[in-house]
Amino acid sequence: MNTQIIDTVRKNKPLIHHLTNQVVMNFTANGLLSFGGAPIMAKAEEEAAAMATIADGVLLNIGTLSANDLQAMIAAGKAANQKGIPVVLDPVGVAATPYRSNAVKQLLEEVQPTVIKGNAGELAHLVNVPWQTKGVDSFGDGNIEEIARKVAKTYQTTAVLTGKRDVISTTESTTINGTGHPLLAKVTGAGCLLGSIIAACLTTDDSPYEQAETAVAFYGLAAEYTASQEQVKASGTFIPHFIDALSMDVTALKGESL
Numbered sequence: 574m575n576t577q578i579i580d581t582v583r584k585n586k587p588l589i590h591h592l593t594n595q596v597v598m599n600f601t602a603n604g605l606l607s608f609g610g611a612p613i614m615a616k617a618e619e620e621a622a623a624m625a626t627i628a629d630g631v632l633l634n635i636g637t638l639s640a641n642d643l644q645a646m647i648a649a650g651k652a653a654n655q656k657g658i659p660v661v662l663d664p665v666g667v668a669a670t671p672y673r674s675n676a677v678k679q680l681l682e683e684v685q686p687t688v689i690k691g692n693a694g695e696l697a698h699l700v701n702v703p704w705q706t707k708g709v710d711s712f713g714d715g716n717i718e719e720i721a722r723k724v725a726k727t728y729q730t731t732a733v734l735t736g737k738r739d740v741i742s743t744t745e746s747t748t749i750n751g752t753g754h755p756l757l758a759k760v761t762g763a764g765c766l767l768g769s770i771i772a773a774c775l776t777t778d779d780s781p782y783e784q785a786e787t788a789v790a791f792y793g794l795a796a797e798y799t800a801s802q803e804q805v806k807a808s809g810t811f812i813p814h815f816i817d818a819l820s821m822d823v824t825a826l827k828g829e830s831l
C-alpha cells in the first residue's frame with residue numbers, strides 16, 4: 574500500500590463522475606466523501622459527456638442498467654478516454670442475463686477502462702471461464718489469479734478481482750491482497766463503493782497497478798478495523814462505523830501510534 578496515494582487523493586479531492594446503480598448511490602457518495610473524494614451521481618445521457626469532461630475520473634457500474642444508462646455510460650466513457658482521465662468499469666451481475674452480458678460487450682468495444690473491477694463470477698464471465706453466480710453474487714473456488722490475468726490481457730487493462738482474497742493484475746504483474754472482513758460481503762454495495770474509491774486513487778500520478786492495490790488494501794484494512802470495534806455487532810452497525818473508518822489514516826487503522 575502506498576499511503577502517499579491516499580494523502581494525494583485527500584489533498585486534491587478528485588471529482589468522480591458516477592454512473593452507478595440505484596441500490597448503492599447514497600452509500601457510495603458517503604463512502605467516497607469520507608475517504609476524501611468528491612462524488613457526483615449523474616446518469617442523463619444529455620449531460621454524460623459534459624460531466625465526464627469536468628470530472629477527474631469516471632465510474633461505470635451496470636448494477637441497475639437500463640437502455641438509457643448504457644448510452645450515457647458510452648458517452649461518459651468516451652469523453653473520459655478522450656480527456657485522458659481514468660475509467661473504472663464494474664460489471665455488476667454481468668453473468669446473470671444476456672442483456673447485461675451484451676451491454677458490457679458493447680461498452681468494452683467503445684470504451685477503454687483503466688480498471689475492470691468485479692467479483693470472481695463477474696470477471697470469470699468476461700473471459701468465458703465457468704463460475705457459480707447468483708444475481709450479483711459469486712460463489713465457489715477456482716484459479717482467481719488466472720482469471721484476473723486473463724481479464725487484464727484480453728481487455729488491456731488492470732483487473733481487480735474481489736472476494737476473500739483480492740487479485741490485482743496487469744498484463745505483466747499480479748498481486749494478492751489479504752485485507753478485508755467477511756462482514757463486507759453482508760453489506761450490499763461494498764464492492765460498488767470499492768469501485769468508487771479505486772477511481773479516486775487512479776487520479777494520482779502513480780501506476781494503475783499501485784493505485785488499485787492501495788485502494789483495495791486500504792479498504793480491507795478499514796473493514797478489519799471497523800469489525801474490531803466494540804459497537805459493531807453485525808452488518809447494520811458495521812455500515813456507519815465503516816464510513817467513519819474510511820476517513821482515517823492507515824497508522825490509526827493499524828492501531829499504531831504516530
Ligand SMILES: Nc1ncnc2c1ncn2[C@@H]1O[C@H](COP(=O)(O)OP(=O)(O)O)[C@@H](O)[C@H]1O
Nearest residue numbers: 692735736737739753754755757758763764765
Ligand atoms: N470473505 C471475505 N473476507 C474478507 N473480505 C471480503 C470477503 N468477501 C468480500 N470481501 C471484501 O469485500 C469487498 C467487496 O468484495 P465482493 O464481496 O467480492 O464484491 P461484490 O460486492 O462486488 O460481490 C472487497 O474489499 C473484498 O476484499
Ligand SMILES: Cc1ncsc1CCOP(=O)(O)O
Nearest residue numbers: 594596636761762763764765
Ligand atoms: C443488490 C443489487 N442489485 C442490483 S445492483 C445491487 C448492488 C450490488 O452491490 P455489490 O455487488 O457491491 O454488493
